Amino acid sequence: MRLGDISVAYVELMARAVEESGARPQAVLAQYQLDDVKLASPDARISIPRFMRMGHACIEAFSIPWLGLDMGRLTSPPAMGLAGLLAQSAADIRSACRALTEYELLSSFNARGRSQFLLEKGRGVAQFYSISPYNEYNLFVVDSVLSGWNRFMQLLSGRHDLLARVEFEFSAPVYRERYSDIFQCEVHFGAERNAVVLHDWALDLPVQQRCASTYSALKQLADRELERVRLGLTFRELTERAIGPLLNGQTPTLEQVAQRLNMAPWTVRRRLTDEGCSFQQVLNDTRRDLAVSYVRDTSLTLGEIAYVLGFGSATAFQRAFKRWTGEAPGRFRERSGRAYISTASSTSSS
Template sequence: MKLGDISVGMVELMGRAVSALGHDPQPLFGQYQLDDLKLRSPDARISIPRFMRLGHACIERFAIPWLGLEMGRQSSPGIHGLAGLVAQTAPDIRSACKAVTEFELLSSFNARGQSQFAIEQGEGVAHFYSISPYNAYNLFVVDSVLGGWVQMLRWLSGRDDLVKRLEFEFKAPHYLEHYDHYFSCELRFAAERNAVVLHDWALDLPSRHRCASTHQGLKQLAERELERVRLGLSFREVIERAIGPLLKGQTPTLDMIAHRLNMAPWTVRRRLNAEGISFQQVMNDTRRDLAVSYVRDTTLTLGEIAYLLGFGSTAAFQRAFKRWTGQAPGRFREEARLPK
């Protein structure tokens, strides 16, 4: 199981933001083999670790730690792919927010989770899943996602007052002063979640770009595409994707996974048996594959990786990793980074 991937549309957005900040991203993109042909491909994806390294490289090269904030400002419905177009033509703000999160899988997948939209005490909350622990490589991701949602709301409503509050899991960063240039609402750092909280009165506001017939057509297309994606997964892959978001700090049980999938535990077991594999095998293989990706493709410490994979201690993770790969994780990381 890989950490995830994302549409190259987000790379195009990154380039747009870098250019808006007065720099030329093309030489750097070339180093990552991201040419115009690939950026025009409707099905092209970039892995999550590679996307984060590219963003960090832009931040370092051009000294723009607030890159994600500018990405949010430069965002548009088309960047979100089919989900964005469904949202753009939706009748109201509530429906638009639901569309962006409901069809997110059509343009991105992350083993850590999926965005959600919910009503809490009358207020709309667009919730971006946790990607902690935070470091120089991933702060811009949260900035760009929340900023993009805010920009979407501006686009749909023609107003800048729909958002009541923005919540960020990470502590206020060193570029804190830049947030005031991009947002006009309350900001909460070191919060329990990453979220855009809308005023209760904002949910029923009509969209300026609503079109009932086009919306229904696009929504039906998105639903068919989402079903096609899901039907293309084996049941083992379905279980892997359910395990990933639940691993943080714990080892998910069969009952937990069954509950997440709204299935009976015996149904999960039976369907896995039909594919010739057990739940425990899927759990072990998922942890192993994610462990290799985390060690090879990220800068997370071994302790952080151990926590994200549900191990009780770093030592327990190191023993498991050596059993899986024949190497200690530190040595594996060193060799993976040697010039090929």
């Protein structure tokens, strides 16, 4: 199971943010084998780890640690794909928020979870899933999502006062003063979630470019595309995707996974049996595949990976990893890292 992937539209947004800073991103794009042809492809995607590495490379090369905030400031409906265009034609802000989160899968998938829109005491909450622990490779991702949602609401409503507050899981970064330039509301760091909270009165505000007929046509198209994506997955793959977000610090049970799939536990067990596997086998294989991806493709420490995958200790994780791969995770990472650097170097010189 992969950690996830994302539309190249977000790479284009990253490149624009770099250009806005006065720098040229072409060398970094070339290093990751991305050119104008690939950026213009409607189906092209980049893996989440490569996207985070690219963001970190831009931050380091051009000294813009607030890159994610700049990406959010440049966000527009087309940059958010079909979900963004659907939201742009929605009747009101509530419907627009639902469109953005319900059709997120059309432009990105992350094994850690998915965004959601919910109501709390009358207020609307657009919540981005946790990708903790945070480091120099993934901080910009949360910045770009929440600031992008903020910009999107401004464009749709024509107003800058829809948000009551913004919440970030991580501690305030060194560029914390930049947040006041982006968000005209309270900004809370060290919160329990990543979210933008809208005033209760904001939900019924009309979308300036709303169009009922266009919304209906785009929704039909989005529903077909979403069904096409889901039909392309086996039930085992659907189960893996349900397991991924539940692995955060715990080992999920069949009952928990069944709840995420909106099914009875016995139904999940029967459908997996029909495909020749068991729940325990899928759980073990998912942990193994994610473990390999985390060790190979991220900068997380072994202790952090152990926690993310629900192991009781780093030692238990290391034993399991060696059993799975025949190699200690530290050695595996060192060897994979050399291979990655060699590939990137040959790409950039070609």
